[in-house]
Amino acid sequence: MTPSASARRFRWLLLSICLASVLAGCGWRLQGTTKLSPVMATTYVDTHDRYTDFNRALRESLEASGARLTNNENEATAVVKIIKDESGQRVLTVSGRNTPEEYEVFYTIEYSVNGRTEELIAPEKLELTRDYSYDETAVLAKQKEQSILREALARDLAGQVVRRLAAL
Secondary structure, eight states: OOOOHHHHHHHHHHHHHHHHHHHHHTTOOOOOOOOOOGGGSEEEEEOSOTTSHHHHHHHHHHHHTTOEEOSOGGGOSEEEEEEEEEEEEEEEEEOTTSOEEEEEEEEEEEEEEEESSSEEEEEEEEEEEEEEEOOTTOHHHHHHHHHHHHHHHHHHHHHHHHHHHHTO
């Protein structure tokens, strides 16, 4: 005897509700935006270059997390100082003909955070790397791949910084 369509739907609904209850009960939740502490309510980002991939990603992440960005350091409740913001690539492997076969893309930042009266986070350095294979017959595609990897590394670093700020 096969169950009717409504009975199957009811079982799926019941199973979904049970699964959602179990997941909610153990503390698991979907990763969404990170809520920042009140000290980060009005934030000034102090950087030498406002147009780097990391700076753009950090600003977007801060705003998505509820911080109001200001261009005036004096009205900020917190100052995120970007001390170092560098990216590049290194050769990982070469062929027998001495041509690159693999590259490593890296992105390094160093930052600190100050409140109005105290240092909230001492200078901290973060670096992420990813590697990709190189094909000399597809130079433009590999340049695009490097650019995409660099932007992804910048977004990942910005996410790490915002999660660190949320822990304040």
